[in-house]
Amino acid sequence: MSKFKYLEDVVTLEYDQEKCVGCTMCTIVCPHEVFRMEAKKAFLLARNLCMECGACMRNCPAGAITVEAGEGCVRGIINELLGIEGPCC
Amino acid sequence: MKNNQALVSLPMATPVPEGAGEFRLPSASQPFVLGTLATAVGDVPIVGGELVWQDLRGHYLVRWNVGRKSFTVEPGLYAIGEPGSDSAVLVSANYKMSFDILRQTLGGYDAWILVLDTKGINVWCAAGEGTFGTGELVDRIQASRLDEVVSHRRLIVPQLGATGVAAFEVKKYSGFAVTYGPVMVQDLPLFLANGCKATPDMRIKLFPLQERLVLVPVEIMLALKQWLPLIFVLLLVAGFFGEGTFLQAMLVHGLPPTLAVLVGIVAGTIVTPLLLPWIPGRAFSCKGALCGLFLFGLLYTFSGAFVMDSSLYLRFACLLITLAISSWLGMAFTGSSTYTSLNGVRKEMLLAMPGQFVTILTGLGLWATSLWLG
Known part of the structure; x- marks a missing residue:
């Protein structure tokens, strides 16, 4: 089955390869194969496939990855736009 | 700027919160519990891999959004089969659907299931909300005295739980090393047979x-x-x-x-x-x-x-x-x-x-x- 693709150039994923310690954790936890290992460092293979779940950032011991992680559900975003604290789903 | 804010807004893992982590085993009177297994810390409820019609009825109803909020199991440590001190520990959520499918997949195995309190939400969503997270995991390990039940220091956490769990922090605060299991629970038997190694396919979330x-x-x-x-x-x-x-x-x-x-x-x-x-x-x-x-x-x-x-x-x-x-x-x-x-x-x-x-x-x-x- 072909991979689904969402909008281009919307994600906030940032990766600083300088800081990478080569633990491979980001390549393990990412459900969309956004990272790949090359020469003992991770590199960004498919940034647009990122769904901003934040698993890579959470599991990067070097703090080399940042992303505004969240669930991206309609109700949560409406709450956010209205400025109220509310559950997402 | 945005990224910095995001870092701050995410709940970072903490050592076990105050008052938490008090010893507690799940109740053996839950309908799906078959019996109890005597361990060093007390009687751990045993669950089977067979789902009965009441389980399936519940699954059907929650698929129609009925009884979703109360479709839970008690958090804590469960046994499937007759696990010993060297048996694998698999971490799950207390959404009964997640728990049921895990035990169904593990039918015939001897293993421990550590259920986190995710307020009845599935692993991936709960990980996004932070309830399936480092803090709760570390807390639940301590509350179950897992270190006295098993002799090894390894946990198998569903890969989609990684959104809330930081493996290196779990290691730091509990001493347990996290291995991320496959995305889909159906791949668990193969994963276990491979010596807890996932194939690249097992790491990808599709949407068939x-x-x-x-x-x-x-x-x-x-x-x-x-x-x-x-x-x-x-x-x-x-x-x-x-x-x-x-x-x-x-x-x-x-x-x-x-x-x-x-x-x-x-x-x-x-x-x-x-x-x-x-x-x-x-x-x-x-x-x-x-x-x-x-x-x-x-x-x-x-x-x-x-x-x-x-x-x-x-x-x-x-x-x-x-x-x-x-x-x-x-x-x-x-x-x-x-x-x-x-x-x-x-x-x-x-x-x-x-x-x-x-x-x-x-x-x-x-x-x-x-x-x-x-």
């Missing part, structure tokens, strides 16, 4: 037809909850302000927009999820609107009963109502999809919502006009 299909009932139920009030109002207004008797007016003026709302719901909650990969466009609001247009056209072409003999005003009003609702509900499906991002959905919503709003208002306005003109 079957997975989209099981989401449809909940989408329908939520949509009905949202839109039935409008149908009710439309029928009432039509009945009171239309020509003829209440019933006549309701049928003549109320039925077309009611059908338009229902077509929008079917397009947004059934057609969009099922045909997702084949609908052109990437934005879910566009996919939903296209499905609405398609379905409206089909019904218009083939159904004599559907606004066939109504005025041009009314026909156009109905089309707009269908488009707005199908687009909105298609967009809402991003929340259930497995590949949309927060910032993508935010962008899509900011662009689509004004259009959806104007479209439905225009539709309702035209409908009111047609009602006025008789």
